[in-house]
Amino acid sequence: MAADTGVGAAERVAGLDRLELGPRKDGGPGVWARKLWKGTWPKVLAIVIVVGAWQLVVLAEWRPVFVLPPPSRVFDELVRVVPTASFWDSVLLTMGRAATGFGLAVAIGMIIGIAVARFQPLRAAIGSLITGMQTMPSIVWFPFAILLFKISEEAILFVVVLGAAPSIANGLISGIDYVPPTWKRVGQILGMRGFGLYRHLIIPAALPSFVSGLKQGWAFAWRSLMAGELLVIVPGALSIGVRLQTSRDLNDAPGLLAYVIIVLCVGIVVDIVFSAADKALRRRWGLTV
Amino acid sequence: MSVGTETGTEHAVRLDGVSKTYGKGRTALLALDDVSFDVRRGEFVSILGASGCGKSTLLSLIAGLDPLSAGTIDVSDHRVSLMFQEPALFPWLTVAGNIEIALRMRGVERAARRERSARLLDVVRLEGFGRKRPHELSGGMRQRVALARALAQDADVLLMDEPFGALDAMTRDILHDELERIWRERELTVLFVTHNVREAVRLGDRVVLLSSRPGRVLKEFPVEQRRPRRIDSPQVAELASAITDELRAEVSRHGR
Numbered sequence: 022m023a024a025d026t027g028v029g030a031a032e033r034v035a036g037l038d039r040l041e042l043g044p045r046k047d048g049g050p051g052v053w054a055r056k057l058w059k060g061t062w063p064k065v066l067a068i069v070i071v072v073g074a075w076q077l078v079v080l081a082e083w084r085p086v087f088v089l090p091p092p093s094r095v096f097d098e099l100v101r102v103v104p105t106a107s108f109w110d111s112v113l114l115t116m117g118r119a120a121t122g123f124g125l126a127v128a129i130g131m132i133i134g135i136a137v138a139r140f141q142p143l144r145a146a147i148g149s150l151i152t153g154m155q156t157m158p159s160i161v162w163f164p165f166a167i168l169l170f171k172i173s174e175e176a177i178l179f180v181v182v183l184g185a186a187p188s189i190a191n192g193l194i195s196g197i198d199y200v201p202p203t204w205k206r207v208g209q210i211l212g213m214r215g216f217g218l219y220r221h222l223i224i225p226a227a228l229p230s231f232v233s234g235l236k237q238g239w240a241f242a243w244r245s246l247m248a249g250e251l252l253v254i255v256p257g258a259l260s261i262g263v264r265l266q267t268s269r270d271l272n273d274a275p276g277l278l279a280y281v282i283i284v285l286c287v288g289i290v291v292d293i294v295f296s297a298a299d300k301a302l303r304r305r306w307g308l309t310v
Numbered sequence: 311m312s313v314g315t316e317t318g319t320e321h322a323v324r325l326d327g328v329s330k331t332y333g334k335g336r337t338a339l340l341a342l343d344d345v346s347f348d349v350r351r352g353e354f355v356s357i358l359g360a361s362g363c364g365k366s367t368l369l370s371l372i373a374g375l376d377p378l379s380a381g382t383i384d385v386s387d388h389r390v391s392l393m394f395q396e397p398a399l400f401p402w403l404t405v406a407g408n409i410e411i412a413l414r415m416r417g418v419e420r421a422a423r424r425e426r427s428a429r430l431l432d433v434v435r436l437e438g439f440g441r442k443r444p445h446e447l448s449g450g451m452r453q454r455v456a457l458a459r460a461l462a463q464d465a466d467v468l469l470m471d472e473p474f475g476a477l478d479a480m481t482r483d484i485l486h487d488e489l490e491r492i493w494r495e496r497e498l499t500v501l502f503v504t505h506n507v508r509e510a511v512r513l514g515d516r517v518v519l520l521s522s523r524p525g526r527v528l529k530e531f532p533v534e535q536r537r538p539r540r541i542d543s544p545q546v547a548e549l550a551s552a553i554t555d556e557l558r559a560e561v562s563r564h565g566r
């Protein structure tokens with residue numbers, strides 16, 4: 022009865038644990054393939070619908086074919102353009118700008134985020150400023166950016182950073198604000214303070230919110246960059262935006278649409294990367310079922 | 311209150327005239343008023359009281375998380391650790407990582423951390439679970455990890471704030487046995503807060519009953535039954551019902 026030996030107790034504990042954990046759900050390769058298919062078919066269907074609708078509009082001859090080419094023409098143009106070196110130069114130039122701008126925005130957003138989260142007096146003032154900035158379409162900054170930096174790379178970067186940094190700062194601030202109080206108490210009991218508290222508790226706890234901030238910040242950065250490349254044409258720099266402009270100037274509708282598709286693809290690919298990071302994090306934390 | 315007068319009695323925790331007021335002025339709330347009692351080294355004391363009577367406040371004062379408003383708390387050179395109702399494990403760390411972080415904050419070397427966390431997992435009977443994530447464990451297992459983390463601090467005074475309150479009866483029952491074993495093996499001093507009267511009697515050498523608003527020591531009940539006890543034994547039930555009567559009287563005093 023109560024006077025059990027240690028062995029009996031150990032077995033009881035192990036038995037209860039096994040019952041509570043339930044049977045292991047193992048996913049074989051079949052499950053994996055089904056999951057992949059489940060994730061893929063909506064996207065395939067979306068492409069089919071868009072291309073089909075497009076083809077219908079072309080067939081209805083709503084606009085002349087040289088203005089609105091059929092999907093097949095644009096596809097041929099993509100196949101012709103993508104393997105060329107000049108295409109990759111444009112993509113690299115634009116992605117380089119995106120990376121620089123986004124990187125700067127991350128650095129600045131983090132500094133602002135931590136400063137605001139740490140110092141209460143900054144909170145009220147800068148907190149609402151950040152929210153205000155987020156509501157602004159960043160394109161309105163371009164005239165001012167051109168005044169400040171002339172027609173230059175800096176003008177574009179300036180606006181990209183202004184567009185992205187507030188979201189990144191905001192993600193970090195709300196992550197820090199919503200660290201559960203019991204975790205903070207545990208940190209206190211374990212003797213965490215100062216930098217160690219941030220390193221071992223606050224920053225990791227704020228990570229999911231920070232990642233959402235990064236994702237949103239990227240979306241703003243990418244939009245600002247495209248607006249910038251159309252408005253601020255730096256001489257000699259053949260960016261994706263410049264390609265779009267030139268195609269329009271030359272009435273090259275297939276080329277124009279080909280680059281629109283490229284812009285779409287870049288957006289989707291980067292979004293997939295952020296979503297994957299977000300999902301991996303949630304799985305590790307046990308926030309998904 | 312009951313001060314050990316025999317010579318050689320060592321106290322792990324001494325509370326003397328402890329008061330705690332939250333807030334100031336008209337909205338001030340006297341949570342604890344003139345609470346005094348001693349806990350002997352190696353003693354298991356259950357602290358019992360209605361919800362909101364200041365039990366959690368008392369533990370955070372002893373743990374040094376909040377300043378006192380009056381009185382003194384003496385834990386001399388004992389290391390104190392605190393466990394909550396929620397395991398509050400960090401989801402970004404593995405089970406072993408959650409224990410190792412406690413060791414790390416105490417400056418234990420990396421290799422030693424590995425080894426000691428594995429040993430602590432053995433103590434709470436979770437050998438082999440070190441690489442799991444907290445969310446992969448059941449509630450009772452998580453609470454045992456939290457216990458291992460508290461033990462990792464090398465505390466000899468363990469404060470527990472309704473640690474099994476969220477668990478089902480069967481799991482709780484088994485964890486009572488486990489806690490009793492660990493308390494014995496490691497010669498801990500335990501202050502165990504609960505609002506479950508039977509749990510208090512099942513575990514404690516002594517039950518300290520707190521009044522509500524403000525929290526004062528209402529009465530102390532020594533529990534003289536031999537261990538190990540069963541929560542459903544007649545002796546436990548008998549003392550528990552006497553304490554429950556006392557608690558009922560205290561609660562209904564506030565209804566008037």
Ligand SMILES: Nc1ncnc2c1ncn2[C@@H]1O[C@H](COP(=O)(O)OP(=O)(O)O)[C@@H](O)[C@H]1O
Nearest residue numbers: 332333339341360361362363364365366367368
């Ligand atoms: N940080 C706080 N600020 C103000 N009042 C508090 C705070 N913490 C607890 N209290 C109040 O003190 C009283 C005792 O709380 P607590 O110690 O949590 O009680 P228990 O753990 O016994 O349920 C309650 O009335 C509660 O509302």
Ligand SMILES: [Mg+2]
Nearest residue numbers: 365366367471
């Ligand atoms: Mg409480």
